[in-house]
Amino acid sequence: MIRRIPQARDRGIPDATVARLPLYLRALNGMAERGTATVSSEDLALAAGVNSAKLRKDLSHLGSYGTRGVGYDVQYLIYQISRELGLTQDWAVAIVGVGNLGRALANYGGFASRGFRIAGLLDADPHVVGDRIAGLVVEHADELESVIKKRGVSIVVLATPATAAQQVCDRVIAAGVTSILNFAPVVLAVPDGVDVRKVDLSIELQILAFHEQRKANGGPIMAEEWPDGVVM
Amino acid sequence: MIRRIPQARDRGIPDATVARLPLYLRALNGMAERGTATVSSEDLALAAGVNSAKLRKDLSHLGSYGTRGVGYDVQYLIYQISRELGLTQDWAVAIVGVGNLGRALANYGGFASRGFRIAGLLDADPHVVGDRIAGLVVEHADELESVIKKRGVSIVVLATPATAAQQVCDRVIAAGVTSILNFAPVVLAVPDGVDVRKVDLSIELQILAFHEQRKANGGPIMAEEWPDGVVM
DNA sequence: TCGACTTTGTGCATAGCTTCACAAAGGCAC
């Protein structure tokens, strides 16, 4: 039974807000690079593609970091959001499954730039073990537990085939990992206290197809374009 | 101003429901492969990792396809969900940007199996153009408009660098595409009527880091483990 | 045919998220 204790500065940030903070952070970094010193909620909201009231409410969960009449100090806000997200520390990430997707992830620059360090690449296929990818040598999946413990891995990325995902998942949890990013198209069963986030390419396409079909067959349409009385 | 017109069988399916339908579909396909003929909402909900009341409410938006006392016919439900999602037709997909991620996507089996046919691979880099990947020859990005029109592409996957994404996005929209799956870490500006879904690997990791940090520093914790009176 | 049992479909209460609208707070010119 997990129960939150309200604290002095309540850390109960809504999930929806947490999911947007990285977006704000990215927009702020762009502004910092262009030399912008302060930004209003209106402008930042525009850059992040959200409503400005929502942005202000999101930021208000972190504290009161703005200045009325002026806006937010870009550098200061970057620091506060980074701290809140835990990006001021270094996270060791292991990628399990070095197929096409695993390789793409290993080479993806967006990780390293945010405090995520790839600390291990593992695969069960002996033909892949030993390959050097993005500066790391692929290790055998048998080494999973030892890699996690020796290198302090706290986040595991699953890029294995669907059939292997649950088994690998069980092993990394047994090894003490409680944060998993799952690319395999399966619903993982995990105990309480373990966070799983899922990225499913096929599901995203299916959602797009739904809306695309709807656009084609008079779904949500311009009311003006619908011939009067044609309702079937 | 877009306004929905309620229809005889109201097609106003909530977004949250649409996002879960592919999940149900996957679970149902697994059951069909194992020869299951009917399934109760309880069992299907378990397989899909959702609450059974939610599952029933989701399915009730499609119609009344269950039999009280028995459950749902697996094959029939597969058909109904597929039809609703638009998977009974063939969708031509083009992937723009054939870097590591683009290659992984091109080789990803999950697309073809659901009515998504990769109809084009494009890249701006002359060293990549001409490569054969997953049975297709990479074409130059200059051919974008012609590929979209000649092959009836209706969904475009953006796997370009962030800097090129908006420009490519503008071009595919000008060519008539209204559904985009964006892997580039930018907020795309698009006109009304265009659907963009975003997959952002770095954001997912940041969300995990937030929760991981919270687990480490007395965030949501076991109430029992918190020393009495220590509230700062 | 009947009654016990199973499971759906949904009304309702609740929780969470979004958006509006505005008072409070601060900067700046004079």
Next chain:
DNA sequence: GTGCCTTTGTGAAGCTATGCACAAAGTCGA
């Protein structure tokens, strides 16, 4: 100072999603 202007932070209202709980509807055995 003083007053005007800008922008934040947030109360309140409305909307969407969730989950309980149960009546309605169907199956199945006797």
